[in-house]
Amino acid sequence: xxxxxxxxxxxxxxEVMISPRDLLVDVLRKQLAFTGTKKGCGHGDCxxxxxxxxxxxxxxxxxxxxxxxxxxxxxxxxxxxxxxxHPVQQSFVNHGAIQCGFCTPGMVLSAKALLDQNPNPxxxxxxxxxxxxxxRCTGYAKIIxxxxxxxxxxxxxxx
Amino acid sequence: MTGQEKKFSMVGKSVPRVDAAAKVRGKxxxxxxxxxxxxxxxxxxxxxxxxxxxxxxxxxxxxxxPGVLAVITGKDSPTPYSVNNHLPTECPLAVKKVCYYGxxxxxxxxxxxxxxxxxxxxIDVDYEPLPLLLDPLVSMGQDDVRIHDFAPxxxxxxxxxxxxxxxxxxxxxxxVVEGTYTSSYVQNAFLEPQSALADFNPETGKLTLYTCIQxxxxxxxxxxxxxxxxxxxxxxxxxxxxxxxxxxxxxxxxSLVASILSRKLGRPVKITYDRMEVFFQNKGRHxxxxxxxxxxxxxxxxxxxxxxxxxxGGAHSSWGLVVLWFTAALTQxxxxxxxxxxxxxxxxxxxxxxxxxxxxAGVQVRIAIxxxxxxxxxxxxxxxxxxxxxxxxxxxxxxxxxxxxxxxxYKKCLQSVAERCGFLEKYGKLxxxxxxxMAGGHYSSGGAYLLYRSYRPHxxxxxxxxxxxxxxxFVGATDVGxxxxxxxxxxxxxxxxxxxxxxxxxxxxxxxxxxxxGTYDSxxxxxxxxxxxxxxxxxxxxxLAAAALDLALRPEHLECAGSQIYSIYDPKKRIPFFxxxxxxxxxxxxxxxxxxxTPPQPQGNYQGKLIxxxxxxxxxxxxxxxxxxxxxxxxxxxxxxxxxxxxxxINPMAVEGQVEGAISMGIGQALYEEMIVGKDGRIVNAxxxxxxxxxxMDMPEMDTxxxxxxxxxxxxxxxxxxxxxxxxxxPAILNALYDAIxxxxxxxxITPEKVLKAxxxx
Numbered sequence: 001x002x003x004x005x006x007x008x009x010x011x012x013x014x015e016v017m018i019s020p021r022d023l024l025v026d027v028l029r030k031q032l033a034f035t036g037t038k039k040g041c042g043h044g045d046c047x048x049x050x051x052x053x054x055x056x057x058x059x060x061x062x063x064x065x066x067x068x069x070x071x072x073x074x075x076x077x078x079x080x081x082x083x084x085x086h087p088v089q090q091s092f093v094n095h096g097a098i099q100c101g102f103c104t105p106g107m108v109l110s111a112k113a114l115l116d117q118n119p120n121p122x123x124x125x126x127x128x129x130x131x132x133x134x135x136r137c138t139g140y141a142k143i144i145x146x147x148x149x150x151x152x153x154x155x156x157x158x159x
Numbered sequence: 160m161t162g163q164e165k166k167f168s169m170v171g172k173s174v175p176r177v178d179a180a181a182k183v184r185g186k187x188x189x190x191x192x193x194x195x196x197x198x199x200x201x202x203x204x205x206x207x208x209x210x211x212x213x214x215x216x217x218x219x220x221x222x223x224x225p226g227v228l229a230v231i232t233g234k235d236s237p238t239p240y241s242v243n244n245h246l247p248t249e250c251p252l253a254v255k256k257v258c259y260y261g262x263x264x265x266x267x268x269x270x271x272x273x274x275x276x277x278x279x280x281x282i283d284v285d286y287e288p289l290p291l292l293l294d295p296l297v298s299m300g301q302d303d304v305r306i307h308d309f310a311p312x313x314x315x316x317x318x319x320x321x322x323x324x325x326x327x328x329x330x331x332x333x334x335v336v337e338g339t340y341t342s343s344y345v346q347n348a349f350l351e352p353q354s355a356l357a358d359f360n361p362e363t364g365k366l367t368l369y370t371c372i373q374x375x376x377x378x379x380x381x382x383x384x385x386x387x388x389x390x391x392x393x394x395x396x397x398x399x400x401x402x403x404x405x406x407x408x409x410x411x412x413x414s415l416v417a418s419i420l421s422r423k424l425g426r427p428v429k430i431t432y433d434r435m436e437v438f439f440q441n442k443g444r445h446x447x448x449x450x451x452x453x454x455x456x457x458x459x460x461x462x463x464x465x466x467x468x469x470x471x472g473g474a475h476s477s478w479g480l481v482v483l484w485f486t487a488a489l490t491q492x493x494x495x496x497x498x499x500x501x502x503x504x505x506x507x508x509x510x511x512x513x514x515x516x517x518x519x520a521g522v523q524v525r526i527a528i529x530x531x532x533x534x535x536x537x538x539x540x541x542x543x544x545x546x547x548x549x550x551x552x553x554x555x556x557x558x559x560x561x562x563x564x565x566x567x568x569y570k571k572c573l574q575s576v577a578e579r580c581g582f583l584e585k586y587g588k589l590x591x592x593x594x595x596x597m598a599g600g601h602y603s604s605g606g607a608y609l610l611y612r613s614y615r616p617h618x619x620x621x622x623x624x625x626x627x628x629x630x631x632x633f634v635g636a637t638d639v640g641x642x643x644x645x646x647x648x649x650x651x652x653x654x655x656x657x658x659x660x661x662x663x664x665x666x667x668x669x670x671x672x673x674x675x676x677g678t679y680d681s682x683x684x685x686x687x688x689x690x691x692x693x694x695x696x697x698x699x700x701x702x703l704a705a706a707a708l709d710l711a712l713r714p715e716h717l718e719c720a721g722s723q724i725y726s727i728y729d730p731k732k733r734i735p736f737f738x739x740x741x742x743x744x745x746x747x748x749x750x751x752x753x754x755x756x757t758p759p760q761p762q763g764n765y766q767g768k769l770i771x772x773x774x775x776x777x778x779x780x781x782x783x784x785x786x787x788x789x790x791x792x793x794x795x796x797x798x799x800x801x802x803x804x805x806x807x808x809i810n811p812m813a814v815e816g817q818v819e820g821a822i823s824m825g826i827g828q829a830l831y832e833e834m835i836v837g838k839d840g841r842i843v844n845a846x847x848x849x850x851x852x853x854x855x856m857d858m859p860e861m862d863t864x865x866x867x868x869x870x871x872x873x874x875x876x877x878x879x880x881x882x883x884x885x886x887x888x889x890p891a892i893l894n895a896l897y898d899a900i901x902x903x904x905x906x907x908x909i910t911p912e913k914v915l916k917a918x919x920x921x
Contacts, residue, residue, distance in 0.1 A: 036185015100640025101182030102401030
């Protein structure tokens with residue numbers, strides 16, 4: 001049975017009518033038009049649907065929308081501040097860490113969550129932190145460089 | 160002025176992609192992100208049998224389900240197609256028989272995806288099973304069971320070439336090596352599942368199809384054939400494409416089914432595959448069984464190559480003809496071989512179809528040849544590096560099949576990579592379990608001949624310059640993530656003396672952008688680059704003529720740079736670029752430049768000659784150092800080196816990205832990836848959990864560099880870079896494994912289980 005719930009996405013509240021089995025990825029994409037969240041596999045294998053829930057990266061294709069009531073959801077659209085790219089986003093741009101761009105939103109959010117947890121990760125920790133996000137274009141080298149550069153420039157100052 | 164002396168301002172700069180900000184903000188719109196007013200959804204029912212006659216399909220119950228708007232079957236579009244209409248076998252939905260597990264047999268349009276899916280379950284299908292042919296070596300012997308009636312013994316296409324006298328050369332060789340090599344059934348595995356949104360306008364009879372496709376103009380042809388609509392009434396719009404790697408070169412059944420349903424309903428219809436459908440609708444790399452023999456002189460010079468290959472084509476024709484002849488062509492380089500014989504065939508089997516994948520045909524060929532080069536080097540007591548170096552092709556070389564190599568710095572690549580990895584110090588000297596191996600390869604920068612309207616210029620570019628919109632470049636190529644739009648903008652900006660961000664791009668739309676053969680065979684930066692340069696040069700010439708009048712100078716004394724036009728002798732005499740544009744417009748209206756490009760045509764007179772020649776070849780040499788865990792059989796790549804000859808890099812950062820991505824796909828092929836087909840013909844690992852592509856944890860440290868190079872035949876000295884590097888990876892790893900544990904693996908992927916078996920541990 002469908003019901004109306006409130007979801008907090010990128011600092012705003014939205015009323016959505018959902019069925020209890022609806023997945024967060026579909027509600028974000030289809031009802032709220034946050035299409036930066038991608039659906040690459042639907043089974044939690046590729047990481048393109050990664051969003052932050054209470055600042056932790058989760059796979060929105062394995063998460064029920066109804067389970068996110070009262071939680072703060074951040075999608076890629078919520079990462080910049082007044083149009084200024086988040087340092088992780090800017091670093092991806094500068095370092096050529098983007099090719100087709102389909103993995104990029106999830107990858108950026110995973111990288112942000114990693115740096116929030118650990119502002120000065122080793123290369124191995126970066127690789128581990130991003131290992132749930134597949135990328136078929138880059139071979140990951142430039143992505144890792146981009147994350148390392150943010151850590152170097154911003155370190156603990158990262159907000 | 161030669162190319163090497165030319166100082167570029169925009170070309171050769173590692174600038175960020177033109178679409179980087181849109182992508183990193185999540186604003187870049189991919190096909191499945193699109194919604195049109197009145198849009199409905201469709202789903203396709205996959206066959207659950209890999210080979211059988213369709214005796215009956217009952218769609219009544221599905222059509223009666225509330226919310227269902229239309230149900231179609233193969234009867235709604237029975238004209239077969241293939242990507243280039245060579246031996247067309249495929250229909251949007253199977254007609255009369257199914258040839259692989261997962262082939263579409265009916266489709267439903269409904270108000271939402273859930274209803275469409277529910278309706279699929281209400282469609283009853285009766286099949287009459289036919290014997291399954293899953294192994295190409297079995298399939299090609301069978302004539303009592305034919306997958307397609309016109310193809311005796313299930314041979315799709317076969318071919319033979321012989322240059323020189325191979326038998327004689329082998330007889331007189333000092334050393335002969337031979338082996339049978341097999342490459343696995345792998346997939347493009349782009350992250351964006353294919354999606355199509357068709358919007359038919361009943362008033363005009365025109366169709367707009369939004370879909371992630373590498374070749375919009377080929378797709379137009381396929382849609383035209385399948386739907387019986389004239390080509391000019393079909394507009395293909397390509398939103399952002401989430402990776403293609405060759406797998407998005409062909410119109411998907413989804414795009415055709417969506418188009419048929421949209422025409423039936425008069426409203427927009429969207430279909431997006433799920434990941435399992437992406438695997439079932441595979442158009443990835445052909446598995447190959449290669450029987451290869453090579454002869455050598457004492458000093459390591461190659462005398463001869465005898466190459467026999469059987470390609471597993473899967474159910475349909477796809478790019479089969481091209482893959483077969485490209486295999487033949489790719490055996491001729493990057494080494495000088497005076498005697499070459501090729502014998503090959505592509506066989507139909509009851510599996511999802513094989514098509515194009517990055518490094519098409521080259522990946523398979525290099526696995527065999529680069530392995531045999533090492534075998535021969537070991538037999539002759541020559542280092543694998545020297546073996547490659549003494550046989551490497553140079554600028555001006557012509558193969559026995561009269562393919563000309565306009566420019567080559569392959570030797571520099573070999574030198575660079577050998578020096579950087581310390582090859583001679585390490586090879587044969589590392590402790591047991593650790594090894595180093597090298598391999599080389601090449602690839603074309605677009606074919607000299609294409610199978611789609613090759614008689615026309617292969618690329619056309621238009622430039623419009625005015626004070627109302629600035630500089631707008633219209634090109635028909637597709638950016639699938641490789642960065643085409645960025646490098647083409649850099650090229651136009653170079654000619655006009657502007658910043659690349661000032662170039663507006665109108666592309667990926669058959670209505671607005673001119674005809675282009677599309678994104679495949681590493682042809683865009685080279686071929687489309689020529690067209691863009693020519694268009695920009697024409698616009699520049701017109702603009703300088705106007706500026707010269709204004710400045711009272713000769714046009715040939717003017718230069719465009721830094722958004723200014725000025726005298727090369729007296730730079731104070733100048734006019735801002737857009738002021739000159741305004742003056743041009745006042746007299747002659749909007750300024751246009753048109754450019755086109757057709758490569759030099761193939762020479763020779765032999766079967767298959769059209770496929771293989773290219774206006775420019777890129778080269779790559781690579782080395783892998785591996786560490787084998789002798790207890791678990793796991794292979795760790797300690798470090799990976801690459802040296803590439805891509806001519807003048809237009810955007811070095813993009814080149815690095817291409818090469819690193821190529822290495823990643825090659826590592827997947829070498830160590831992890833294989834679609835496993837069950838006894839019923841179904842791909843049993845049709846997901847990213849069981850079909851493993853490399854993750855960030857799997858990728859080694861990579862040291863990639865380009866060698867100093869400039870191809871004078873190219874628009875800016877540039878050549879291919881995205882495909883050649885894919886081809887060398889698996890053999891570099893195979894050769895490193897031989898150095899590590901003394902075992903010559905002849906098939907991919909090399910799993911820990913295979914390592915332990917080879918070591919006699921299990």
